[in-house]
Each structure stands twice: as C-alpha cells, then as structure tokens.
Amino acid sequence: MDASLFFLLNMGYGVLTLALVALGLAVIFGLLGVMNMAHGEFIAMGAYSAYAAQSAGLPLFVSLPAAALVTGAVGWLIEATVVRHLYKRPFDTLLATWGISILLREGIKLAFGVDYKSVVEPVSGSTGVLGIDYPNYRIAVMAALLVCFFLLFLWYRKSHASARVRAMIANPELAAIVGINTKRLASLAFVIGAASAGIAGAMLAPLVQIEPYMGINYLLQSFFVLVVGGLGSFHGLFIGSGVIGGVASTASAAFGGTGGYVTLLLISILFLWLKPEGLYAGR
C-alpha cells in the first residue's frame, strides 16, 4: 500500500513536471511550426540561473523570475536574429535551432564549466501523506503546477491574446490583414516558450543533476509528449504527458532506466505509426 501510494505520487509528479517541461516546445512548435532543437538548452539555462542565484547568495524564490527573464531575453534575441527569417523554411529552422543549441551549450560550458552543479531545495523536509513521507519540495512543485496550468487553461480559453494566437495559426495572412501584429505575436510566442522552459529548469534544478548536456534528454522527452499528444491544444499536452510520464515511471520501475527508455521510444514510434496526428490533434 505504501509502496503503491508512493509510486502514484511519483507518477503524478512525473506527469506534471513533464507537462511543464514540454510546454515550451509545444507552444513554439504548435504556434510557430518551429521544432526548437534548443529547447533542452533553455531548460538547462533555467537550471543554471537557479544555480547562479544561489551562488550569488540571493533568496531561492528569486530564481524563478530570474530564470524566466534570462531565458525569455535569450529567446527574444534568437527569434529576432535567426528564427524570424526562417519561418517559411522548416528544415532550416531545425538546423538553425540545432546550431543554437550547440552555441548555448558551449556558452554554458564556458561560463560554468563541465562539472555537475546542484541547487539546494528551498523547502526542505517531508510531510506525511496518508501514512508515507513525501518530500515537501515535490509537493510544493506539484501544487504550484496544478494552479499554474489551471490559470493558463482559463487564460487560453478566455483571453483575446489566445484568440489572436489561434487566428494566427489558422491563417497568418488573414490575421495580418485584420490588424493582428503577427510579427510581434510570433516573437511573443517564442519568448513565452523559452521562458516557460527556463521556469521548468529553475523549478527542477534542486531535484536534478545540472550539467551542460542535461538539455538533450528534456528535448527528447518533450518531443515524445508531442508525438503522443498531438499538437496545438492543452488537452494534447496533458494526454501526451500522462502517457509518456506514466509509461516512463512504470517502465523504469519495472525494467530499470534503459528499459524505461526503450519502452518510451517504442511507444513513440508506435504512435507515429498508428496515430501520426497524435491522440488529440484538434486545434
């Protein structure tokens, strides 16, 4: 009983954080059609921002806005200098963002070195949940994410910004004609995608090993989520995170790390084969 509850909590944690990790890639791919190969490096930058904040002796709650600010600014710069010129050339955006991922990674190496870093949890200790002890920080992260996603969902359904974004996806030319500044909107979407990746990195920083190559696995996980869930909707993001997060924690528990990875990959290929549009493709 205890073991299974623990497992369920871990799974819930896995699914929620995966949704956060994948959000940035989903926003940028879903809205702009750009597969941002540097997504993992944005997450790494968020984690390193948290580390830098800690090293500078700043209180740890500063690290989230700091990470969002840093990654958002880098995202804006990249969109304005490189990605903007390539929207009509999807193959080249793939290559260019891949080049950017190397650039960012090498930048991180130069600034922080190649060794592992760690960040201390801002909330320590653990709480008894139905008879088992669960780390407080994980509980805090889960609660914060549930609230954030709920708010995001409401905003997406209600606000004019989301209507404009949806109009831009449906027909960029027409959206421009009716007075939507598609250029600024595209830039904003990229910045939001980058910043959300940064927040994800900062939030996960106390729980993972921070090193320059950490990004690649986040990129692949997020990609699997998109393959399974489909594009362009919140439902898809959560279904994808649920399937991938659920499978990952179950399979890792059953077959170990490599076995879990094999299972993930096979499931993603299976989805690509059977449901190339994903489980929830509706835009």
Added chain:
Amino acid sequence: MRVADLSLPLSLAALVAVPFVFGDFTAYQIGLFLLYGSVAQGVALCWGRVGILPLGQALFFGLGAYLGGGALIRFEHSSILLYPALLGAVLAPATVAGAIGILVFRRNVGSGPYFSLITLALSMLAYQVALGADWLTGGYMGLNGIPPLPGTDPWSTLYWVILGALVLSTGVLLWITRSPLGQLLHAVSQNEDRLSFLGFDIARLKALAFAVSAALAGMAGALYAAQQGIVTPQVLAYVLSGELLIWTAVGGRASLIGPAAGAVLIGMLTSNLRDRFQYWEILLALLFLAIVLFAPTGLAGLIAPLLKRLPKRVHAMRDVERPLPDRGDMPMLSFEEVRVTIGSVRILQGLTLELKKRGLHCLIGPNGAGKTSAFNALMGRLSVSGGRITWGGRDITGLPAHKVARLGIARKLQVPAIFHDMTVGVHLDIALWSGGISARELLSQRSFRYRNEILGVLKEMFPFLNDEEKRAGDLSLGHRQVLEFALSVIARPEVVLLDEPCAGLSTQETANLTAAIRKIAGRFDISALIIEHDFSVVEELSDHIFVLHQGQTLSEGTLEAIRADHKVQAVYTGGTK
C-alpha cells in the same frame, strides 16, 4: 574537365602524399578524420541529396565499431571467419537503418523533424545500452585490446586501408549519384508528391539512401576499431553525431568530397585548438549557424563558382527505343458513394462516378464541388470515410499514391509540379522510368538513353523539350505546364487525371496544350479525366462530362445533354472565362 572530375584526383594525390611529407603520426591522425569523413559523406547523401536529416548517425558508426572490434577480438586467429564478420559490421547497420527508414517514412509523408528526432533518440538509446551492458560491450571501459587488421600496423600501413575505404565510399557515392537511382533520390528532395504520382515509392527511396549512409558509417566504424584498438560508448555519443553534421555543413552537404574535406579540416583544427583556444567551440557553432543561414553549400559551394565557365554536362543521346506497354480494354474506374470529411466539413457526400470506356472526360462544377478532392481521394491523399473506389473491380480505396500510379493512373497537378533544380532531360528520363524500372536499370547509364514514341510526338509538338540541358525551374509557366503534362503521359498510363491543365496559360498556349491532349490521348489510347472551368477547353476535350455539385454527381452526359439539363443550369450557369 568539370570541377568534380578534377578535384577528385587532386585530393587523392594530396592524401597519398601525406605519409611521405608529414610522416606516419600525422597520417595516423588524418586517418581518423578520413574515417569520420566517410561517415560525413553518408550524412551528405541523406541531407544534401535526399533532404532527410539524420541527427544520430553516430549510432551506425558505433554499431560498426563494436561489431568490428568484436569480430577482430573473437576471430583474431581465423581469417576465414574474420572477413565475413567484418562484412557483417557493414551490413548490420545498413539493415537497421533501412528498417528504421521504412518504419518512419512509410507513415510520414514529408521530411519533417520526426525522422531527425527519432534517429537522435535511437542513438541516445544505443549509448545507454552500450554503457549498461557490461557483459557485451565492456560498459564504460569499452572493448579493449582490439587486435589490428591482419597484415596492417595501426600506426603506419593501416592508413592505406583507410584511404582505400574512402576511395571506395567516394566511388560508390559517385556511382550512385550519377545513376538513375541518384536522379530519383535528388528528385525526392525536389518534389515528393510529383515523384509518388509517377509511381515511385518515396519511403523506400529514402530508406535506401539512409541504409547506404549507415553502411558507410558501419565500414568506417569497423576500421576505427582496428585503428584505435579500443571502442568505448563515446563512439555512439550525441557529440559525435553533432560533429558529423558540422563537418558535413562546412564541407558542403551537396558535395561528394566536401564532407570528407570538412571532417579532416575542422577535425584537425579542433583537436589542435580545443585546449589552446577556449572560444573555439563557440566559434564553430557560429560558423555552423552562418553556413545554415547564408551559405548552404559550404566550402564546396565557395569553390564551385571559380570554375563556372566549364561546360555543363550534356544529356546522353536517346537511342534506346522503349516499346509502349501493351494492353487490352481499360479497367473501369468507379467511385461508389465516396464520402470524405475534413473536420466538420463534408467534402464528398456520396460521390458516384464511373469511367466506363476510353475517351476524354471532363469534371466540371462550381468551386467547392469536390473536383480536386475526388482526385485526392483516388490518389490516397484524402482519407475516405465511406464508400469505395474500384479499378477493374478491385477495391483501391486508400491505396497510397505510388501504388495507384502503378495501376496506370497518372496525375497532373493544378499548379505545375516539377523538379526545379533538375534538367528537362532528367524529367523526361524519370517519366520514361515511371512505367516500371528494374534494379539493374536503376544503376545503369543506359537508362539515360531511353526514348519512346510518345516522347517523340511530344518533342515534335513542343520543341522546347529538345533543350534537355535546361533547368526546369528556368522554364516559363506555360512550358512547365507542358512539361508536367509530358511527365504524366509519357509512360502511357491507362488514365490521366488533369487538374486544370491550362490554368494560367495564354489563349495560344491553351490551344496548343488542348491539341496535344487530344492528339496524345487519341493516338495512344489514354483516357483522361479533366477538371476544367474554361468552357472553350471543355468543348474541345469532352466526350463525356460529369457535373459535380456539393460533393455529388449532379448530372452527366454529352456537352449538349449537360447544357440542356435544368438542374445544371440552376446551380451552374456556364460560360467562357
């Protein structure tokens, strides 16, 4: 002589001179990057020629290295088994790649990011397996004490084997790119739809190129094991896959020896500068970005303009007459209650339509009637939610485009679809091969000499088709329409679907093309199903007319019968454009 002809022997001479001029140690260092160069050549085949981007090519290099290293250890004293085992180190990666390619490409028209990310994920997986499976791979420490290739010394004579391997890979790639197969691979990157409407299986072509690139990677990997004497999981690492991409980009993705030159140049620079100049890796990443953005052809592209004055390649004389396919009666094409729905929009609502006998059939109807959608449903490009499409009684609903095309159903698109960067001559070749081509013909230069009777008639009517060296992208719109029409009829299909063949043409051009359609269809017994708005064309080209309205057949018959039909008059008042 052309650039490529001259650069090959020059580079070879330089590489032969290396051990004599710089000594064995430099040759050993360069040898390693020549191996990576062979892998980069394979990456360039996929990326530059076919337009698919493998992001995890280290997977196949590493596979070859582990298999080759294992073979050298296991069969050190039995050369009868060693060489077949080494061959396995080349063939196994190729087989794996071919299987992955088929699996991914069959399902996924277009070359989006899926293939790239899946190859990346697979290489990450292989890395983890190599790290974890101690009993098989030696884990973190890797395979140690790999004996050299019999009769060679890794520090001196193995260089010649490596050079031989590079010459082999260059030779194989040169042979492939100059063959009909190479033209088809290039055509994939230019226009997948057009090629599949001609009956070519895009997934197989892409998977084949990927398999060839993996074979090259496997060969280089096996030699790497022999040269280094140790294979660790680093040969599978993501970093190597990335470096391969950079070398290929710098050398020139569309070039043959460019990627190998890029590997040697950047590889040697990196190993010398990495520790001395801390900004080197950043500089390299910036260089890669600059190449992607501003100079996609890399170094090879910078050198090429210097030799622009050289004469371009002349197309082979067409002196091999190909007989037209024989055949009996046309199988009946019929749509039975076909339904197509996209989202909440019902595009076809029980379309029923039969092409019973040979002749010219027109498909008319107001915008949104479902004319082009009917073509798309037939060619497997729109999924049919109800009813069925049959050909000679056989259910062909949902068959992929290339299989429908092979039944003898050709299609011309509304906006002319051609292979922009390829010559008119190669277009005609591809059309001639589209009726069916054997594996041997795919690799034979003789296939460039084909001609047939239909081509003869077309060349007579449209003299521009004789200028076979002309780039298709440089043709006028009118000529492109004619060229695509030629592509779809040269192999003598049973039925050709023409989607507004005269769209955008002048009155004179329209008259010429209309006459050609009538003449070719009549003389060679090719039926046509033509979507047309222009009534002057309909008058000229219709033995039988179908009127579509709201996804159903409203009326059918001869032009007079249609004109007299009140239902048609009600929804569709015809006129000339």
